[in-house]
Amino acid sequence: MRALHKITTAAMMVTLAGMMGHVMQNASQFGLASQPAGLDVAGLTNVTAVANIADAPAGVEVTGVRMGVVAELPALPRRTVAADAAIGPLPLAEAPPAGFARCAAPTLKLAPAAGASVLLSISAPCAADAAAEIRHEGLVIPVQLDAAGDWSGLVPALAPVAGYALDLPDGQTLATAIAVPGLEAVNRVVVAWTGAPAFLLNAFERGASWGGAGHVRAEAPGVPDAAGTGWLLSYGLAEEGPHLQVYTAPAGLTGLALDLEAPVSDVTCGTDLRVGMRRVIAGRAEASEEIAVAMPGCDDRLGDVVVPLPDLPVSVATN
Template sequence: MDKQLKLRVVTIGASVLMAAASGYLMQSQPGAAPAPGMAATGPVPSAPLPADAGAPAPALAAVENDAPAPGAAAPEAPVAQSTPAPMAVVTEMAERAPELPAAPQIAPAPQIASAPQTASVAEVVSLPETKPAPQMQPAPQILAAPETQATVASVAPALVLPAGAPAPDTGTTGLLSARFDGMGAPCGAARLSLRALPSDAPQTAGMADLVLSAPCEPNARIRLTHAGISFTVATDAEGRYAARVPVFETEARYEAVLPDGSGLSARTRVEGLSDLLRVALASSPGSSELGLNVREQGAEYGAPGHVHAGHLQGQQGWMIRLGDASLPSAQVLEVYTAPVQTPDLALAIEAPVSAGTCGRDMRARSLRKIGAAEAEVTPVSIAMPECDGADGAVLMPLPDLPFSVASAG
């Protein structure tokens, strides 16, 4: 507390103390005014100050009354009134009053040391300020590839005819969808078509036009199969192959086998086969040197009527050669066709002797169809001579045909 505040407290306390003391002295000391109804006993003496007061206490003004007359009632004593002490006395008393001990100053509570602030991870490890990641563009929606109608290895369904119904003259087309090139890109469907040719002309009787379109197979080896015999061909730069092919069945069916092993087929109905005599030689892979020799009416080798790969047109019949002998594992087909009543025909298989054919067996399949009879397939094997450097050819006669092929139908 400051000095002024302490002085005010002491002054107020002294005033209260003096007022209480004055009241006490007025009521308890002699000379005080008598209570009502009682005579005054004499003047009210002044109350003595305490010994340590140092200054005389202020006197109380007492009013003394004359003694009452005998027999008269005592007059009412006037009430003594106190004379207020001078201000100087009060001030002096306040100054001389014992100084109250100052309230002990409460020592401030010891400051509790704050716990050391634990460093956060961000304070311990100063991470470099990262820039907001650039907003990624939404990935383009990938459209699902349309479902293909057929797998790569699927084969077009065969044409099914009801019993007794005539087959259409136009051929059917085999379709192989979902084709892809070597880079996996779609390159178009493969198609095989077969169409019968008119039977009233000698060069078209029993024949059909075959067309293969395989855009994914340019310059490729293709194996064509019909009636149990096969030959190999090559497509062009656009994957196409077309040829006029012989048939051995009225309900003709050709199948094309692609390099990946998948296949597709086509059918057609061919009329007029019962008027033809047809013999074929189909070499096995690696035996494409084999050839068919036909001598009409006993013709000598190299004479007119000797029909072979080097001379396709005879006096009574004609020959067709199919297949590409330059392909790996090539298979070649040679077919001789003549009217069914052609007499005196001698047929043989010729195998040239060379460094590539000597010392091994050469194999082929022979197929013949005479008139309305069913086609017959016969396996053929020729043992070639040793490789002693000799040139020439091996001739193996085929079974003789009936003199009158008309009776064989």
């Protein structure tokens, strides 16, 4: 814009100079050597109209013209170009709602474990904190996934080549299988039921008494890699969901007695309880059986109902 101001000023000065020459020439022609009093055109802005004296109407006598100094156009202050405001980094796009977040596909992994069992590992990020079910040879094993959607633990094997299926809450099912070495070297008893945790499986090894050394139960389950002793696995989540307990012992263990205990409570009194039993003897699975237990009335809520279970045969097929 400043360059345009310079050009405009120069053009006006050239025009004014031309008009001054024209006016002075006309003044000399008409003998206007001096300025008459009362006529002062200094500071007139419409100089072109005054300079064009030749165009004046007839009868008008011009007696004198004095041209004042033409004022220069005032210099406009220089404008300071404002600096562009800092924009800063563009905001990041918001993360999609949790319901639309993508997560890794679920996985089911199996590995052989001690005691002719299987270490089963679940990874299901989309099912964090959810309950899931593992199915194997007619058994339903309930498990609780953690905040990352993971679960890992021992599960029993009822067949030399054991297949497992994982049922997730969203309807997905994963299935895989694994060979289980050493199944012929153990005896295994499974009791399973649906509903309240109404049963307790007890194993008395080598003539053990109640609560003594060798009494394997939920409160003292033992460990699978202890030589010459048995161990117990327990599963169950919801009051009305599936429950099961699995006892495993070396096939050559002697002096072993098993029973099923049903405590009398507000939930069990006056009812007929039913529980299924499965056995694997030296690697051979037997047919399942159902055991019915008639519980005493609710006027007598003390004590337990104890049901003896068949003895496990002693096998020499053990290491």
